[in-house]
Amino acid sequence: MTAIPKILLKTYLRRFPAPIRLNRFSFLSRYSWLKNLLEDLRPELFPPEPAPPVEAPPVEEDLDIAAIAAQLLNAKVQGRQGIYQVEQWLGPRGQGHLFSAVKLGAKQPVILKEFLLPARTFNPTEARQRQQAFTQLAGLARKDGRRQDLRLIQPLDAIADATSIERCYLITDERDASPTLRHQLREQGPFDADVIWQVLEQVLQTLLHLHQQIMVLPSGQRQLGLVHGNLTLDSLLWVEYAPKQWFVYLTDLALWEKIFDPPLAKPYTVNVTTDAICEDLRSLGVIGYRLLTGQETMPSEVVLDDLEMPQTDPALVIFIKRLLTPANFDSAEAAWQELLGRPHLAPTDSERTPVEETVATQRRVPRWLIALVSAVALVIIAGVLWRVFLRRQAPASQIAQVCCLQEVGAVPQGEYQYTGLAQGTWNYVLAQQNLGQRGQTLTSAIQVAQPELTLTYVPADSMDAAIAAVQSGEVDFAVLPRVKDLELPAELGAEVIAYDALAVFVAFSYAERQRSLPQSLRGELALADLQALYVGQIDTWRDISRTWLPIKRYAPENIEAIHIFENRVLNLIRLEQLPEIEVQPTFPMLRAILQDFETQQLGSIGFAPLSQVFGQCSIYPLALRGEQGAAVQPLVLNTGQAVTPNLDLCDRKGVYFPNAEVLQTGEYPLAYEIIVLFPQDNSRVPIGPKFAELLRTIEGQQLLREAGLAPLDGAAP
Numbered sequence: 218m219t220a221i222p223k224i225l226l227k228t229y230l231r232r233f234p235a236p237i238r239l240n241r242f243s244f245l246s247r248y249s250w251l252k253n254l255l256e257d258l259r260p261e262l263f264p265p266e267p268a269p270p271v272e273a274p275p276v277e278e279d280l281d282i283a284a285i286a287a288q289l290l291n292a293k294v295q296g297r298q299g300i301y302q303v304e305q306w307l308g309p310r311g312q313g314h315l316f317s318a319v320k321l322g323a324k325q326p327v328i329l330k331e332f333l334l335p336a337r338t339f340n341p342t343e344a345r346q347r348q349q350a351f352t353q354l355a356g357l358a359r360k361d362g363r364r365q366d367l368r369l370i371q372p373l374d375a376i377a378d379a380t381s382i383e384r385c386y387l388i389t390d391e392r393d394a395s396p397t398l399r400h401q402l403r404e405q406g407p408f409d410a411d412v413i414w415q416v417l418e419q420v421l422q423t424l425l426h427l428h429q430q431i432m433v434l435p436s437g438q439r440q441l442g443l444v445h446g447n448l449t450l451d452s453l454l455w456v457e458y459a460p461k462q463w464f465v466y467l468t469d470l471a472l473w474e475k476i477f478d479p480p481l482a483k484p485y486t487v488n489v490t491t492d493a494i495c496e497d498l499r500s501l502g503v504i505g506y507r508l509l510t511g512q513e514t515m516p517s518e519v520v521l522d523d524l525e526m527p528q529t530d531p532a533l534v535i536f537i538k539r540l541l542t543p544a545n546f547d548s549a550e551a552a553w554q555e556l557l558g559r560p561h562l563a564p565t566d567s568e569r570t571p572v573e574e575t576v577a578t579q580r581r582v583p584r585w586l587i588a589l590v591s592a593v594a595l596v597i598i599a600g601v602l603w604r605v606f607l608r609r610q611a612p613a614s615q616i617a618q619v620c621c622l623q624e625v626g627a628v629p630q631g632e633y634q635y636t637g638l639a640q641g642t643w644n645y646v647l648a649q650q651n652l653g654q655r656g657q658t659l660t661s662a663i664q665v666a667q668p669e670l671t672l673t674y675v676p677a678d679s680m681d682a683a684i685a686a687v688q689s690g691e692v693d694f695a696v697l698p699r700v701k702d703l704e705l706p707a708e709l710g711a712e713v714i715a716y717d718a719l720a721v722f723v724a725f726s727y728a729e730r731q732r733s734l735p736q737s738l739r740g741e742l743a744l745a746d747l748q749a750l751y752v753g754q755i756d757t758w759r760d761i762s763r764t765w766l767p768i769k770r771y772a773p774e775n776i777e778a779i780h781i782f783e784n785r786v787l788n789l790i791r792l793e794q795l796p797e798i799e800v801q802p803t804f805p806m807l808r809a810i811l812q813d814f815e816t817q818q819l820g821s822i823g824f825a826p827l828s829q830v831f832g833q834c835s836i837y838p839l840a841l842r843g844e845q846g847a848a849v850q851p852l853v854l855n856t857g858q859a860v861t862p863n864l865d866l867c868d869r870k871g872v873y874f875p876n877a878e879v880l881q882t883g884e885y886p887l888a889y890e891i892i893v894l895f896p897q898d899n900s901r902v903p904i905g906p907k908f909a910e911l912l913r914t915i916e917g918q919q920l921l922r923e924a925g926l927a928p929l930d931g932a933a934p
Contacts, residue, residue, distance in 0.1 A: 219514060220762055222254055222766070223254050226440075227261065227262070227892050228260055230262055230899060236319060236451075240265045243496075243714075253697070254625040271735055277636060281286070283470070284815050286688065289303050289306075289314075289316060290305075290306060290327075291303060293321070294318075294376060294384070294386055296374040296376040296390070297374055297656075297854060299321065299323065299334075299374070300318045300320070300321045300322070301318045301319065301320055301321070301327060301329055301374075301386075301388060301806050302318060302321055303316050303318045303329060304316070304317045304319060305317045305392055309735060310330075310469070311447070311451060311452065311469040311474050312332055312469075312478075313330045313332040313333070313387070313395065313476050313477070314326070314330065314331045314333075315328060315329070315393070315394060316330075317329075317390075317394065320388075322408040322883075325391065326391050327373065327388050327390060328388070328389045328394050329387070329388055330389065331384060331385075331386055331392070332385040332386070332387070332477045333383060334347055334348070334383045334384070334385070334475070334477065335383060335643065337477055338480070338537055339480065340431035341382060344383065344654055345382055347385075347476050347477065348378075348382060348385055350386075350437060350448055350476050351377060351385045351476050352375050352376070353434070353436035353474060354375075354473055354476070355385075355387055355435065355472070355473035355476075355758065355894075356371070356372045356375055356434060356435040357371050357372070357432050357433075357434070357443075357470075357472075357596075358367075358433045358651055358655070363641050366685035367427070367867075368422070368423045368464055368466045368469075369423055369427065369455070369466065369901060370468035371389070372389055372473075373389060373390065374386075375388075375473070375508055380660065381907060387473065389468075392456050392466060393454070395454040395455060397450060397451045397452075397454055398416075398450045398455060398504065398508065399449075400452035400453050400455075400467070402507065402511065402513065403505060404416065405508060406511045406681065406864070407508065407527070408508040408509065409461050409508070409637035410529050410530035411510075411531050413451065413508050413533060414533060414556070414559070416453075416504075416505075416508065416924045417501065417540075417556060418553070418557075418855055419464060420448075420453065420465055420467065420504075421552055421889065422500075422553060422867065423467050423549075424428055424445065424467075424497055424549035425549040425550050425553055427443050427444070427445060427467075428442045428443070428444065428489050428497075428548065428549050428760050429442055429444065429550075430442065432650070433585055433655065434654075437654060437655055440488075441489070441840070442488075443470070443472060443489065444489055444493040445470055445488075445497050446471025446475065446493065447470060447471040447475070447636070448497055448500035448504065450504060450513065452467060452468050452470075452576075453466070453467060453468075453526055454464050454467075454468055455465040458712070458806040462816065464817060471725065474877065491547060492543075493545075493779045495546070496551065497542035497549070497739060498543075498552055499540060499541055499547055500541075501540055502540030502541035503541065505533075505537040505540060507539055507542070507713050509526050509527060509534070509537065510526055518537060521538055521541060521542065524538065532559070532714070535864070536724070539555075548800055559619075572736075574790060577893070579580065586878075594855050602696075617823070619910075619913075619914040620914060620915050621666065621914060621915070621916045621917050622663060622666030622667065622821065622911055622914055622917060623639040623666035623667065625667075625907070625910055625914060627907070628667050628669075628670055629903070629904050630669040630670060630671075630805075630913070631902075631904045632671070632672075632673065633670075633671070633693045633694075633902070634672075634673045634674075634675050634692045634693060635672060635673075635674060635692050635694045635695060635904075635905075635908070636675050636677045636692045636694075636695045636696075637676055637677070637688070637696045638680065638683060638698075638776055639676035639678055639684065640675065640676075640677070640775040640776060640777070641676075641698070641775060641776065641777035641778075642698065642777060642829075643696045643891075644925065645677060645687065645826070645828065646828070646925070647659060647660060647674060647828050648661060649923070649925070651923075652920045652924060653919070653920055659920050659921075660672065660674075662916075662920055663911060666911075667911070673906075674697055675692060677695075677811065682696055683894075684697075684705075684706070684817075684894065685885075687709060688706060688708070688709065688896070688933045690901070692895075692905045693901070693902070694893055694894060694895040694896075694903060694904060695894040695895075696714075696892070696894075697892055698717065698781060698889045698890070698891060698892075699711070699713075699892045700780065700785070700889055705894070707899065708896060709894055709896060709920075710894075710897040710905075710906070712892060712893045712905075712909035712910075713890045713891070713892050713897075713929065714813065714891055714892065714893055714912045714913060715890075715891045715912075715918075715921045715926035715929065716877060716881055716888060716890055716891065716927040717826055717875075717880070717927065718826070718827040718851050718875070718887050718888040718889065718891070719778060719785070719826065719829040719881060719889075720781060720825060720830050720831065720838040720887075721742060721747060721825065721832065721839050721887070722807075722810070722822070722823060722824070722825075722836040722838045723738070723810070723820065723821065723822050723836065723840060724813065724815075724829055724836060725811075725834065725835060725866060726821075726839070731861070733814075733837075734758065734762070734764060734837075734838040735839070737756075737762040737763045738852070739862070740839060740848075740861055741839055741840040741841070741842055741848035741850075742761075742841060742848075743842045743848075744842065744844075744886055747789060747841070748786050748788070750768060750770065750796060750822060751787060752795060752800065753795065753796060753797070756769065758820045758861070759864050764820065766818060766820030767892075768820055768821070769797075769799070769819045769820070769821040769822070770797060770821070770822060770823075771793055771798070771800070771809065771810060771821060771822065772798050772800050772824065773800070773802070773803045773805050773823070773825045774800055774801065774802050775803065775826065777826070781887070782824055785886070785887055786887075797923035803825045803830065803835075806823050806825070807823075807825075807830065807833050807835055807836050809821070810822075810836055811836065823836075827851055827875050828926050829876070829925060831851075831873075831875055831925065833871055834866035834867035837862060837866065838851055841885065841886050841887060842886075842920060843886040846884075849879050849884045849885045849886075850876070850879075851879065851885045852874065852876060852878065852887070853874060853875075853876035854872055854873050854877065855873070855874070859876070860873050869876075875926075875927040876927075877927035877928060877930075880927045882890070883930075893905055893906075893912070895908075895909075897929055918930065
C-alpha cells in the first residue's frame with residue numbers, strides 16, 4: 218500500500234535542486250501522514266557527504282588539561298564567521314574553558330569556549346567523530362533564519378581545530394561570561410522567594426520555546442523542539458542590564474556539551490520526549506530547591522515529603538516539590554501556566570481568554586480524529602501531491618507560476634548594477650542570512666541559480682537619486698517602496714514583488730501588562746492621534762488613554778521609513794523640523810523604548826519597517842485606524858486571528874507574521890508595495906523585468922518571506 222505513495226513522493230521531490238528539495242521536503246513533513254514515508258526517503262533524497270580525512274598530529278598523553286587550555290592564550294582561531302583573537306582565560310565552566318576574545322576586523326568582543334578531547338580519554342577515531350558532530354550540532358537558528366532573544370545563549374560559530382583533533386571552540390556573545398546562579402548563590406546566600414518565582418518563570422518560558430519551536434541545526438537538519446538536557450546552577454546565567462534589572466539566560470545545552478562526555482558515559486537525548494521534558498522540569502525543581510535553601514547539593518535519599526525547605530512562601534515550596542515529581546507536568550507550558558496561577562502573576566480573565574483558548578483549541582485534538590486521519594492518509598496523499606503539482610502548473614496570469622529561480626529562462630548574462638535606498642528595507646533584505654538554507658543570502662541564492670548573472674547593489678541617498686540613476690542609465694534598475702507621492706516618469710515601468718509596512722510601536726512587557734501602554738491603548742491608535750503625538754500637540758498619554766505616562770518620541774535612522782512617515786502621517790511636514798524626536802538605528806531604538814518604560818516609566822513610541830521588527834517581542838506594534846473604519850493590526854497569528862495586547866509575544870514567537878492580506882489591500886493604512894523600477898527602453902537590456910520575474914517565482918517569494926517581507930500570494934508561512 219505504501220509503495221505507490223513513496224514512488225510519487227520520490228519522483229516529485231527529485232525534480233527539484235537540493236535547496237528547493239529541502240524546502241518542499243520540510244513543507245510536506247507538516248502532514249503527519251507523510252512523515253514516516255518522507256523519513257524513509259530521506260537517505261535517498263539527501264545522501265550524506267563523505268567526511269574529509271583528518272590527519273591526527275601526535276599528542277603527548279601526560280599534558281595537564283589546564284596547561285593545554287593555557288596554550289590558547291593570544292592565539293588566533295579561524296572560524297566560519299571570522300578570525301578570533303584570544304585575550305584572557307576566564308575559567309572553567311561545564312565541559313570547557315572560557316576565554317574572552319575579539320573577532321578581528323569587526324573588533325567585536327566575544328566569548329570563546331574551548332572543549333578538549335584529550336588523547337588519554339578519546340582515541341583518534343572518537344576524537345574526529347566528536348569534532349565532526351560538534352560542527353554539525355553546536356548552533357541553533359529558527360527555520361526562518363531570524364535571531365531571537367529567547368534568553369538562550371546561542372552559538373555564533375562552532376569550530377573544530379584544523380591542526381589538532383584535541384580541540385573544539387564555541388563562539389558566543391559577551392553575555393556568556395555573566396555570573397552563573399552558583400556564583401550568585403555563593404555571593405549572596407539563599408534567594409528571596411519573589412526572586413526565585415521570577416527565575417522559575419523566566420526559565421520555564423525559555424524551555425517552553427525550546428521544547429516547541431522548529432530549530433535548524435548547522436548541518437541543515439530541522440529539529441522539532443529540543444530539550445536543554447543540562448540544567449544546573451552552572452548553566453543558568455545572571456545577566457544584569459542595569460541595577461536591579463536582570464534576566465536569567467540558559468547556556469551550555471546538552472546538544473553540544475554532552476559531545477565531550479567520556480566514551481562510556483550514560484547516553485542522553487535532546488529530542489522532546491516526555492521523559493526528557495520531565496527531566497528538564499525536575500532539574501529546574503532542583504535549582505529552585507538550591508536557591509531557596511542556599512545549599513549547592515540536594516539530598517538524594519530523602520523522601521520528597523520529608524525534604525526540608527524554609528516555609529517563607531509555602532506556595533513556592535509546593536511548586537518546587539511539584540517540579541521535582543515527574544508525573545505532575547507533561548510540558549513546560551503546563552508548569553508555566555500553573556506558575557501564572559499565583560495571585561500576583563495570574564492574568565485577568567479578559568487577558569487570558571484569547572491566548573489560552575487558542576492554545577487549548579490547538580492542543581486538544583481528539584484521539585479518534587487522529588485515528589481517522591491516519592486511516593485515510595493514503596487516500597489524501599494523492600490529493601496533497603496533486604495540489605502541489607497544480608501550484609506549479611498555474612496559468613500565466615497567476616503570481617509565482619514558476620517554481621524555482623533556476624527555471625526562469627532568458628536571464629541576461631553579464632554584470633549589472635542596481636540601486637535602492639541606503640538603510641532602507643532592501644538593504645535589510647540583502648543582509649539577511651540563512652534564507653532557504655544555512656548561510657545563504659538572497660544574492661547568493663540568485664547567483665547559484667543563475668551563475669552567468671552578476672548583480673552589484675549600489676545604494677542611493679534618496680528616492681529621487683535612485684529614480685534619476687535609473688533614468689540616466691547609471692544603474693540598470695532599482696528596488697524601492699511605492700508611496701503616494703512617488704510619481705513615476707513615463708519612461709519607467711514597475712513590477713510589484715512584495716509588500717511591507719510601517720509599524721508604530723510602544724514598549725511591551727507581558728509581566729507588567731496590566732499597566733502597560735498596549736493595554737491602556739487597547740492595542741490601537743488613530744492616525745490623527747499619531748500625527749498629534751509627533752508634532753507635539755499631545756505631551757502625555759493621558760490625553761488619549763487611561764495611563765499617565767509621559768511621552769518620548771523616536772524615529773529610525775532609515776530615510777525610507779522617514780519618507781513614508783512624513784508622507785502618510787505628517788502630511789509632508791519634515792520630521793527634522795519637529796522638536797524632541799530622538800533618532801536612532803532601529804534595533805538600539807527598540808531596546809531604548811523598552812528601557813524607558815522599565816527604568817524611567819516613560820511611554821515611548823517609535824516606528825520602523827514591519828519587516829525589520831515584527832519578530833522583536835520587546836515592543837508591541839499597534840493596530841492603526843484611519844479616518845474611517847476599525848483599527849487594523851498588521852500582525853496575524855497562524856490561526857488567522859490578529860494579535861492583541863493579551864498575547865505574550867515572547868511566548869508565541871514563530872506563530873505570528875505580517876498579515877499579507879491587509880498589506881495587499883491597503884486596509885492597514887501604512888502598508889506599501891515593494892517594486893522593481895526599470896526603464897521601458899528596448900535599446901537597454903531588460904534585466905529589471907527579469908529580476909522581478911526571478912523574485913516572483915515560488916522560490917523567490919519564499920526567500921522574500923523569510924527575509925521579513927509579505928509575499929504576493931498572501932499564503933501563511
